[in-house]
Amino acid sequence: MSRVLLASRNAKKLVELERILAAEQVAGIEVVGLDSVPPFPEAPETGATFEENALAKARDAVAATGLPAIADDSGLAVDALNGMPGVLSARWSGGHGDDAANLRLVLGQLGDVPEERRGGAFVCAAALVLPSGAEVVVRGEWRGQLVREPRGDNGFGYDPIFVPEGGTRTSAELDPAEKDELSHRGRALRMLVPHLTTALA
Amino acid sequence: MSRVLLASRNAKKLVELERILAAEQVAGIEVVGLDSVPPFPEAPETGATFEENALAKARDAVAATGLPAIADDSGLAVDALNGMPGVLSARWSGGHGDDAANLRLVLGQLGDVPEERRGGAFVCAAALVLPSGAEVVVRGEWRGQLVREPRGDNGFGYDPIFVPEGGTRTSAELDPAEKDELSHRGRALRMLVPHLTTALA
Numbered sequence: 001m002s003r004v005l006l007a008s009r010n011a012k013k014l015v016e017l018e019r020i021l022a023a024e025q026v027a028g029i030e031v032v033g034l035d036s037v038p039p040f041p042e043a044p045e046t047g048a049t050f051e052e053n054a055l056a057k058a059r060d061a062v063a064a065t066g067l068p069a070i071a072d073d074s075g076l077a078v079d080a081l082n083g084m085p086g087v088l089s090a091r092w093s094g095g096h097g098d099d100a101a102n103l104r105l106v107l108g109q110l111g112d113v114p115e116e117r118r119g120g121a122f123v124c125a126a127a128l129v130l131p132s133g134a135e136v137v138v139r140g141e142w143r144g145q146l147v148r149e150p151r152g153d154n155g156f157g158y159d160p161i162f163v164p165e166g167g168t169r170t171s172a173e174l175d176p177a178e179k180d181e182l183s184h185r186g187r188a189l190r191m192l193v194p195h196l197t198t199a200l201a
Numbered sequence: 202m203s204r205v206l207l208a209s210r211n212a213k214k215l216v217e218l219e220r221i222l223a224a225e226q227v228a229g230i231e232v233v234g235l236d237s238v239p240p241f242p243e244a245p246e247t248g249a250t251f252e253e254n255a256l257a258k259a260r261d262a263v264a265a266t267g268l269p270a271i272a273d274d275s276g277l278a279v280d281a282l283n284g285m286p287g288v289l290s291a292r293w294s295g296g297h298g299d300d301a302a303n304l305r306l307v308l309g310q311l312g313d314v315p316e317e318r319r320g321g322a323f324v325c326a327a328a329l330v331l332p333s334g335a336e337v338v339v340r341g342e343w344r345g346q347l348v349r350e351p352r353g354d355n356g357f358g359y360d361p362i363f364v365p366e367g368g369t370r371t372s373a374e375l376d377p378a379e380k381d382e383l384s385h386r387g388r389a390l391r392m393l394v395p396h397l398t399t400a401l402a
Contacts, residue, residue, distance in 0.1 A: 046313045048281070080249070082283035094309025105306075108295025112247045 140187030
Protein backbone atom coordinates (compact mmCIF):
# COMPACT_ATOMS: atom_id res chain seq x y z
CA MET A 1 0.00 0.00 0.00
CA SER A 2 1.57 3.32 -1.10
CA ARG A 3 0.72 6.47 0.82
CA VAL A 4 0.12 9.90 -0.70
CA LEU A 5 -0.17 13.06 1.40
CA LEU A 6 -3.02 15.47 0.76
CA ALA A 7 -1.33 18.77 1.59
CA SER A 8 -4.18 21.12 2.46
CA ARG A 9 -5.01 22.91 5.71
CA ASN A 10 -8.35 24.21 4.47
CA ALA A 11 -10.78 21.90 6.29
CA LYS A 12 -13.69 22.31 3.85
CA LYS A 13 -11.48 21.93 0.82
CA LEU A 14 -9.89 18.86 2.37
CA VAL A 15 -13.31 17.25 2.69
CA GLU A 16 -13.87 17.77 -1.04
CA LEU A 17 -10.44 16.52 -2.04
CA GLU A 18 -10.80 13.38 0.09
CA ARG A 19 -14.33 12.76 -1.19
CA ILE A 20 -13.31 13.10 -4.84
CA LEU A 21 -10.29 10.82 -4.47
CA ALA A 22 -12.35 8.28 -2.51
CA ALA A 23 -14.91 8.17 -5.32
CA GLU A 24 -12.15 7.30 -7.76
CA GLN A 25 -11.22 4.24 -5.67
CA VAL A 26 -7.56 4.26 -6.59
CA ALA A 27 -6.55 0.72 -5.65
CA GLY A 28 -3.43 0.25 -3.56
CA ILE A 29 -3.08 3.90 -2.57
CA GLU A 30 -3.87 5.30 0.86
CA VAL A 31 -4.55 9.03 1.05
CA VAL A 32 -3.39 10.62 4.31
CA GLY A 33 -3.86 14.15 5.64
CA LEU A 34 -1.44 16.61 7.22
CA ASP A 35 -2.59 15.46 10.66
CA SER A 36 -0.83 12.13 9.97
CA VAL A 37 2.62 13.73 9.66
CA PRO A 38 4.68 15.96 11.96
CA PRO A 39 4.07 19.72 11.51
CA PHE A 40 6.40 21.50 9.05
CA PRO A 41 6.90 25.12 8.01
CA GLU A 42 4.89 26.20 4.97
CA ALA A 43 5.75 29.13 2.74
CA PRO A 44 3.04 31.78 2.15
CA GLU A 45 1.13 31.53 -1.15
CA THR A 46 2.76 34.27 -3.16
CA GLY A 47 2.68 32.76 -6.65
CA ALA A 48 1.22 34.67 -9.58
CA THR A 49 -0.67 31.58 -10.81
CA PHE A 50 -2.72 28.76 -9.34
CA GLU A 51 -0.21 26.29 -10.78
CA GLU A 52 2.77 27.92 -9.03
CA ASN A 53 0.97 27.85 -5.68
CA ALA A 54 -0.21 24.24 -6.02
CA LEU A 55 3.30 23.09 -6.95
CA ALA A 56 4.89 25.08 -4.11
CA LYS A 57 2.56 23.54 -1.53
CA ALA A 58 3.14 20.01 -2.80
CA ARG A 59 6.94 20.53 -2.96
CA ASP A 60 7.04 21.85 0.62
CA ALA A 61 5.12 18.79 1.79
CA VAL A 62 7.40 16.35 -0.06
CA ALA A 63 10.54 18.08 1.21
CA ALA A 64 9.29 17.90 4.81
CA THR A 65 7.84 14.38 4.84
CA GLY A 66 9.47 12.38 2.06
CA LEU A 67 5.99 11.27 0.97
CA PRO A 68 4.45 11.84 -2.47
CA ALA A 69 2.08 14.82 -2.07
CA ILE A 70 -0.99 16.28 -3.75
CA ALA A 71 -1.89 19.96 -3.29
CA ASP A 72 -4.31 22.29 -4.96
CA ASP A 73 -4.78 26.00 -5.38
CA SER A 74 -8.20 27.20 -6.39
CA GLY A 75 -10.16 30.36 -6.84
CA LEU A 76 -12.79 32.32 -8.64
CA ALA A 77 -11.85 34.15 -11.85
CA VAL A 78 -14.45 36.84 -12.59
CA ASP A 79 -14.48 38.17 -16.16
CA ALA A 80 -15.45 41.73 -15.13
CA LEU A 81 -12.53 41.68 -12.63
CA ASN A 82 -10.05 40.59 -15.33
CA GLY A 83 -9.83 37.12 -13.83
CA MET A 84 -9.49 38.24 -10.20
CA PRO A 85 -9.90 37.43 -7.29
CA GLY A 86 -7.90 34.56 -8.85
CA VAL A 87 -4.95 33.56 -6.70
CA LEU A 88 -6.11 36.12 -4.11
CA SER A 89 -9.56 34.52 -3.70
CA ALA A 90 -9.01 33.56 -0.07
CA ARG A 91 -7.79 37.02 0.94
CA TRP A 92 -9.81 39.21 -1.41
CA SER A 93 -11.27 41.36 1.39
CA GLY A 94 -7.79 41.99 2.82
CA GLY A 95 -7.57 39.38 5.55
CA HIS A 96 -7.39 35.64 4.97
CA GLY A 97 -10.13 33.07 4.89
CA ASP A 98 -13.19 35.23 5.62
CA ASP A 99 -15.56 33.64 3.09
CA ALA A 100 -18.50 35.91 3.94
CA ALA A 101 -16.50 39.13 3.62
CA ASN A 102 -14.85 37.98 0.37
CA LEU A 103 -18.19 37.10 -1.18
CA ARG A 104 -19.82 40.38 -0.08
CA LEU A 105 -16.92 42.32 -1.55
CA VAL A 106 -17.22 40.65 -4.96
CA LEU A 107 -20.96 41.38 -4.96
CA GLY A 108 -20.26 45.02 -4.10
CA GLN A 109 -17.60 45.38 -6.79
CA LEU A 110 -20.00 43.91 -9.36
CA GLY A 111 -22.92 46.05 -8.16
CA ASP A 112 -23.13 48.07 -11.40
CA VAL A 113 -21.97 45.27 -13.71
CA PRO A 114 -24.82 44.18 -16.02
CA GLU A 115 -25.90 40.55 -16.50
CA GLU A 116 -24.09 40.06 -19.80
CA ARG A 117 -20.73 40.77 -18.14
CA ARG A 118 -21.20 38.69 -14.95
CA GLY A 119 -19.53 35.53 -16.24
CA GLY A 120 -16.68 33.80 -14.45
CA ALA A 121 -15.06 30.48 -13.69
CA PHE A 122 -13.94 28.47 -10.72
CA VAL A 123 -10.39 27.33 -11.39
CA CYS A 124 -8.40 24.59 -9.65
CA ALA A 125 -4.77 23.70 -10.25
CA ALA A 126 -3.87 20.32 -8.72
CA ALA A 127 -0.25 19.23 -8.38
CA LEU A 128 1.28 15.84 -7.69
CA VAL A 129 4.93 15.90 -6.61
CA LEU A 130 6.98 12.74 -5.99
CA PRO A 131 10.05 12.33 -3.79
CA SER A 132 11.95 11.53 -7.02
CA GLY A 133 11.31 15.13 -8.14
CA ALA A 134 8.76 14.14 -10.77
CA GLU A 135 5.93 16.70 -10.93
CA VAL A 136 2.65 17.05 -12.71
CA VAL A 137 0.18 19.93 -12.46
CA VAL A 138 -3.26 20.01 -14.09
CA ARG A 139 -6.05 22.58 -14.29
CA GLY A 140 -9.82 22.17 -14.02
CA GLU A 141 -12.22 24.98 -14.88
CA TRP A 142 -15.95 25.40 -14.22
CA ARG A 143 -17.68 28.24 -16.09
CA GLY A 144 -20.72 30.02 -14.72
CA GLN A 145 -22.48 33.26 -13.90
CA LEU A 146 -22.25 35.46 -10.79
CA VAL A 147 -25.66 36.13 -9.23
CA ARG A 148 -26.56 39.15 -7.07
CA GLU A 149 -27.66 37.38 -3.87
CA PRO A 150 -26.01 34.39 -2.14
CA ARG A 151 -28.06 31.17 -2.16
CA GLY A 152 -27.42 27.76 -0.61
CA ASP A 153 -25.57 26.28 2.35
CA ASN A 154 -23.38 23.59 0.81
CA GLY A 155 -19.80 24.10 -0.29
CA PHE A 156 -17.73 27.10 0.82
CA GLY A 157 -16.00 30.20 -0.50
CA TYR A 158 -17.83 31.78 -3.42
CA ASP A 159 -20.16 28.79 -3.99
CA PRO A 160 -23.30 30.71 -2.92
CA ILE A 161 -22.98 33.32 -5.72
CA PHE A 162 -21.88 31.04 -8.61
CA VAL A 163 -24.44 29.40 -10.93
CA PRO A 164 -22.68 26.84 -13.16
CA GLU A 165 -23.33 27.02 -16.90
CA GLY A 166 -26.38 25.05 -17.94
CA GLY A 167 -27.87 25.17 -14.44
CA THR A 168 -30.10 27.39 -12.31
CA ARG A 169 -28.89 26.50 -8.81
CA THR A 170 -25.75 27.98 -7.24
CA SER A 171 -22.92 25.58 -6.53
CA ALA A 172 -23.86 25.92 -2.84
CA GLU A 173 -27.27 24.48 -3.72
CA LEU A 174 -25.85 21.35 -5.39
CA ASP A 175 -25.42 18.22 -3.33
CA PRO A 176 -21.82 17.09 -2.86
CA ALA A 177 -21.90 14.34 -5.51
CA GLU A 178 -23.42 16.70 -8.11
CA LYS A 179 -20.82 19.33 -7.31
CA ASP A 180 -17.87 16.93 -7.55
CA GLU A 181 -19.00 15.66 -10.92
CA LEU A 182 -18.95 19.14 -12.45
CA SER A 183 -16.60 21.18 -10.32
CA HIS A 184 -13.18 22.58 -11.14
CA ARG A 185 -11.75 20.55 -8.24
CA GLY A 186 -13.42 17.33 -9.38
CA ARG A 187 -12.14 17.80 -12.91
CA ALA A 188 -8.60 18.61 -11.85
CA LEU A 189 -8.30 15.72 -9.40
CA ARG A 190 -9.71 13.21 -11.88
CA MET A 191 -7.09 14.39 -14.37
CA LEU A 192 -4.46 13.68 -11.73
CA VAL A 193 -5.62 10.13 -10.91
CA PRO A 194 -3.98 8.35 -13.87
CA HIS A 195 -0.66 9.99 -12.96
CA LEU A 196 -1.12 8.89 -9.37
CA THR A 197 -1.82 5.33 -10.46
CA THR A 198 1.15 5.20 -12.81
CA ALA A 199 3.52 6.67 -10.24
CA LEU A 200 2.45 4.80 -7.13
CA ALA A 201 0.21 1.82 -7.65
CA MET B 202 -15.50 82.98 -26.63
CA SER B 203 -16.53 79.29 -26.95
CA ARG B 204 -17.58 77.41 -23.84
CA VAL B 205 -16.72 73.80 -23.06
CA LEU B 206 -18.31 71.90 -20.19
CA LEU B 207 -16.10 69.92 -17.80
CA ALA B 208 -18.42 67.04 -16.94
CA SER B 209 -17.15 65.75 -13.59
CA ARG B 210 -18.83 65.62 -10.17
CA ASN B 211 -15.70 64.47 -8.37
CA ALA B 212 -14.60 67.68 -6.63
CA LYS B 213 -10.93 66.76 -6.26
CA LYS B 214 -10.66 65.48 -9.80
CA LEU B 215 -12.36 68.63 -11.05
CA VAL B 216 -9.70 70.74 -9.37
CA GLU B 217 -7.02 68.81 -11.27
CA LEU B 218 -8.83 68.97 -14.61
CA GLU B 219 -9.39 72.73 -14.28
CA ARG B 220 -5.80 73.32 -13.17
CA ILE B 221 -4.35 71.32 -16.08
CA LEU B 222 -6.53 73.04 -18.67
CA ALA B 223 -5.79 76.46 -17.15
CA ALA B 224 -2.06 75.79 -17.45
CA GLU B 225 -2.50 75.11 -21.16
CA GLN B 226 -4.04 78.58 -21.63
CA VAL B 227 -6.28 77.61 -24.51
CA ALA B 228 -7.10 81.02 -26.01
CA GLY B 229 -10.71 81.80 -26.75
CA ILE B 230 -12.15 78.89 -24.78
CA GLU B 231 -13.91 79.19 -21.45
CA VAL B 232 -14.09 76.02 -19.33
CA VAL B 233 -17.27 75.80 -17.25
CA GLY B 234 -18.29 73.25 -14.62
CA LEU B 235 -21.51 71.33 -14.06
CA ASP B 236 -22.59 73.97 -11.52
CA SER B 237 -23.00 76.40 -14.46
CA VAL B 238 -25.69 74.29 -16.15
CA PRO B 239 -29.05 72.92 -14.97
CA PRO B 240 -28.90 69.46 -13.33
CA PHE B 241 -29.43 66.50 -15.66
CA PRO B 242 -29.72 62.73 -15.16
CA GLU B 243 -26.45 60.82 -15.44
CA ALA B 244 -26.20 57.12 -16.25
CA PRO B 245 -24.14 54.95 -13.86
CA GLU B 246 -20.58 54.10 -14.95
CA THR B 247 -21.02 50.56 -16.18
CA GLY B 248 -18.54 50.47 -19.06
CA ALA B 249 -15.91 47.77 -19.29
CA THR B 250 -13.21 50.31 -20.22
CA PHE B 251 -12.09 53.77 -19.14
CA GLU B 252 -12.74 54.98 -22.68
CA GLU B 253 -16.38 53.80 -22.71
CA ASN B 254 -17.07 55.52 -19.40
CA ALA B 255 -15.39 58.79 -20.38
CA LEU B 256 -17.31 58.90 -23.67
CA ALA B 257 -20.62 58.05 -21.96
CA LYS B 258 -20.19 60.87 -19.43
CA ALA B 259 -19.30 63.40 -22.11
CA ARG B 260 -22.18 62.28 -24.36
CA ASP B 261 -24.70 62.58 -21.51
CA ALA B 262 -23.49 66.11 -20.82
CA VAL B 263 -23.69 67.16 -24.48
CA ALA B 264 -27.16 65.67 -24.87
CA ALA B 265 -28.41 67.51 -21.79
CA THR B 266 -26.78 70.90 -22.33
CA GLY B 267 -25.99 71.29 -26.03
CA LEU B 268 -22.45 72.34 -25.02
CA PRO B 269 -19.23 70.64 -26.09
CA ALA B 270 -18.12 68.52 -23.14
CA ILE B 271 -14.95 66.99 -21.73
CA ALA B 272 -15.13 64.03 -19.33
CA ASP B 273 -12.60 61.62 -17.96
CA ASP B 274 -12.56 58.20 -16.39
CA SER B 275 -9.49 57.25 -14.42
CA GLY B 276 -8.22 54.54 -12.19
CA LEU B 277 -5.38 52.44 -10.90
CA ALA B 278 -4.40 49.32 -12.86
CA VAL B 279 -2.36 47.01 -10.60
CA ASP B 280 -0.31 44.33 -12.38
CA ALA B 281 -0.77 41.74 -9.63
CA LEU B 282 -4.56 42.35 -9.81
CA ASN B 283 -4.61 41.81 -13.60
CA GLY B 284 -5.16 45.52 -14.20
CA MET B 285 -7.86 45.95 -11.53
CA PRO B 286 -9.24 47.98 -9.68
CA GLY B 287 -9.35 49.61 -13.15
CA VAL B 288 -12.80 50.93 -13.99
CA LEU B 289 -13.92 49.87 -10.50
CA SER B 290 -11.28 52.01 -8.75
CA ALA B 291 -13.82 54.31 -7.07
CA ARG B 292 -15.94 51.44 -5.74
CA TRP B 293 -13.26 48.82 -5.12
CA SER B 294 -14.22 48.29 -1.47
CA GLY B 295 -17.87 47.78 -2.42
CA GLY B 296 -19.35 51.23 -1.85
CA HIS B 297 -18.52 54.31 -3.90
CA GLY B 298 -15.97 57.01 -3.31
CA ASP B 299 -14.42 55.85 -0.03
CA ASP B 300 -10.78 56.59 -0.89
CA ALA B 301 -9.42 55.38 2.46
CA ALA B 302 -11.26 52.04 2.35
CA ASN B 303 -10.33 51.44 -1.31
CA LEU B 304 -6.66 52.10 -0.62
CA ARG B 305 -6.61 49.89 2.49
CA LEU B 306 -8.21 47.09 0.52
CA VAL B 307 -5.59 47.22 -2.24
CA LEU B 308 -2.84 47.15 0.40
CA GLY B 309 -4.50 44.14 2.05
CA GLN B 310 -4.90 42.28 -1.25
CA LEU B 311 -1.23 42.91 -2.05
CA GLY B 312 -0.08 41.94 1.44
CA ASP B 313 1.78 38.81 0.29
CA VAL B 314 2.79 40.17 -3.14
CA PRO B 315 6.58 40.64 -3.34
CA GLU B 316 8.28 43.85 -4.51
CA GLU B 317 9.00 42.62 -8.01
CA ARG B 318 5.29 42.17 -8.71
CA ARG B 319 4.00 45.43 -7.18
CA GLY B 320 4.01 47.45 -10.40
CA GLY B 321 0.98 49.32 -11.71
CA ALA B 322 -0.22 52.35 -13.60
CA PHE B 323 -2.61 55.20 -13.17
CA VAL B 324 -4.72 55.39 -16.31
CA CYS B 325 -6.90 58.26 -17.55
CA ALA B 326 -9.17 58.24 -20.57
CA ALA B 327 -10.28 61.76 -21.53
CA ALA B 328 -13.09 62.32 -24.02
CA LEU B 329 -14.18 65.40 -25.93
CA VAL B 330 -17.65 65.24 -27.45
CA LEU B 331 -19.10 68.01 -29.64
CA PRO B 332 -22.77 68.80 -30.28
CA SER B 333 -22.08 67.86 -33.92
CA GLY B 334 -21.48 64.29 -32.77
CA ALA B 335 -17.73 64.46 -33.33
CA GLU B 336 -15.85 62.55 -30.62
CA VAL B 337 -12.27 62.01 -29.59
CA VAL B 338 -11.00 59.92 -26.69
CA VAL B 339 -7.36 59.70 -25.58
CA ARG B 340 -5.50 57.75 -22.90
CA GLY B 341 -2.73 58.84 -20.54
CA GLU B 342 -0.78 56.33 -18.45
CA TRP B 343 1.60 56.82 -15.52
CA ARG B 344 3.64 53.76 -14.49
CA GLY B 345 4.84 53.21 -10.95
CA GLN B 346 5.16 50.94 -7.95
CA LEU B 347 2.72 50.22 -5.12
CA VAL B 348 4.24 50.81 -1.69
CA ARG B 349 3.11 49.14 1.56
CA GLU B 350 2.23 52.22 3.63
CA PRO B 351 0.37 55.37 2.51
CA ARG B 352 2.46 58.57 2.42
CA GLY B 353 1.54 62.17 1.61
CA ASP B 354 -1.51 64.43 1.80
CA ASN B 355 -1.80 65.85 -1.70
CA GLY B 356 -3.94 64.38 -4.46
CA PHE B 357 -6.66 61.83 -3.75
CA GLY B 358 -7.67 58.24 -4.41
CA TYR B 359 -4.70 55.89 -4.53
CA ASP B 360 -2.08 58.69 -4.70
CA PRO B 361 -0.64 57.91 -1.23
CA ILE B 362 0.44 54.36 -2.22
CA PHE B 363 1.76 55.04 -5.75
CA VAL B 364 5.42 55.93 -6.37
CA PRO B 365 5.85 57.00 -10.01
CA GLU B 366 8.66 55.39 -12.02
CA GLY B 367 11.95 57.20 -11.61
CA GLY B 368 10.89 58.78 -8.32
CA THR B 369 10.94 58.05 -4.61
CA ARG B 370 7.97 60.12 -3.41
CA THR B 371 4.35 58.95 -3.71
CA SER B 372 2.12 60.96 -6.01
CA ALA B 373 0.47 62.33 -2.84
CA GLU B 374 3.88 63.79 -1.90
CA LEU B 375 4.30 65.66 -5.20
CA ASP B 376 3.20 69.27 -5.41
CA PRO B 377 0.32 69.89 -7.81
CA ALA B 378 2.45 71.28 -10.66
CA GLU B 379 4.86 68.32 -10.45
CA LYS B 380 1.98 65.88 -10.45
CA ASP B 381 0.24 67.48 -13.44
CA GLU B 382 3.40 67.38 -15.51
CA LEU B 383 3.76 63.62 -15.10
CA SER B 384 0.32 62.32 -14.29
CA HIS B 385 -2.00 60.19 -16.39
CA ARG B 386 -4.58 63.00 -16.20
CA GLY B 387 -2.11 65.66 -17.26
CA ARG B 388 -0.94 63.57 -20.20
CA ALA B 389 -4.45 62.73 -21.38
CA LEU B 390 -5.74 66.29 -21.14
CA ARG B 391 -2.73 67.73 -22.94
CA MET B 392 -3.37 65.22 -25.73
CA LEU B 393 -6.91 66.54 -25.91
CA VAL B 394 -5.98 70.23 -26.13
CA PRO B 395 -5.12 70.35 -29.85
CA HIS B 396 -8.48 68.75 -30.62
CA LEU B 397 -10.21 71.31 -28.43
CA THR B 398 -8.42 74.15 -30.20
CA THR B 399 -9.22 72.82 -33.66
CA ALA B 400 -12.85 72.19 -32.82
CA LEU B 401 -13.69 75.33 -30.88
CA ALA B 402 -11.19 78.14 -31.07
